[in-house]
Amino acid sequence: MESLPVQALKREERLSDRVAKQLEDLVVKGVLETGQRLPAERELAEMFGVSRTVIREAIHNLAARGLLDVRSGNGTLVSGPTTDSVAQSLSLLLRYRAEDFLVEHLHEVRRFLEVEIAARAAERATDEDLADLQDILCRMENATSNVESSANLDVEFHQSLAVATHNPLFIILLDSIGDLLLEIRYRSLEDPETTPKALYHHRNVLQQVQSRNPNQARLAMSAHVDQSEDTMRRVMKAHGESESLAHLYRQRPDESKSDGVS
Helix, strand or coil: CCCCCCCCCCCCCCHHHHHHHHHHHHHHCCCCCCCCECCCHHHHHHHHCCCHHHHHHHHHHHHHCCCEEEECCCEEEECCCCHHHHHHHHHHHHHHCHHHCEHHHHHHHHHHHHHHHHHHHHHHCCHHHHHHHHHHHHHHHCCCCCHHHHHHHHHHHHHHHHHHCCCHHHHHHHHHCHHHHHHHHHHHCCCCCHHHHHHHHHHHHHHHHHCCCHHHHHHHHHHHHHHHHHHHHHHHHHCCCCCECHHHHHCCCCCCCCCCCC
16 A cells, blocks of 8 residues: 555654544545555554554544544454544543533533524424424423433434534534433423423424524523523432532433423
């Protein structure tokens, strides 16, 4: 295989990270294309002027981030980042460092992101988008006795709003906190007032989107996020919990409860 345009590395640098960065740049620039097989470890080691151990560490780093696909007996292929891999990486980081973040931080991000999603959906939603949102809302209204279904449908409604913006970055950003949003739904179900309040807010958001009124859609979503934040504060206070995100992962209500969505 033709030699790659890489630079030999200085020994005082952290070699595996430097190798990974150069390979990442080659993927981003299209020098290494999706599906292309990387040179063998020995060849890469010679190109970079490092040991094969350094090459293995760099490849492991990039494979963990979804840029490379290591296949036993078939070498290492360029896979490139996907929206799923990006979202999963951020979700893993949030779970790993959950003690460092507060529920307040999450709701602040939700307010910044989802309020604008609602407004853009009001401007851009197609008839098919509106039909999908209406269908999800109907299923939510019929699933109040099933905690798992209710929580998942709630998240699906918000994800479908992001789809209705026809801006793929909104979808990626919302998916990146999807696991946390689902945990919020489960925890909120401990409050018996959650179901009627949440259904009211979802109906109001959809109504404003259907009416093509972005300003009212913003207000409706902002009110919904306020309600969700207030519910979470009361639930966590009732358990005597701190407001770190770590508590979202430690306890999930019994899924046999007959509550609803957040």
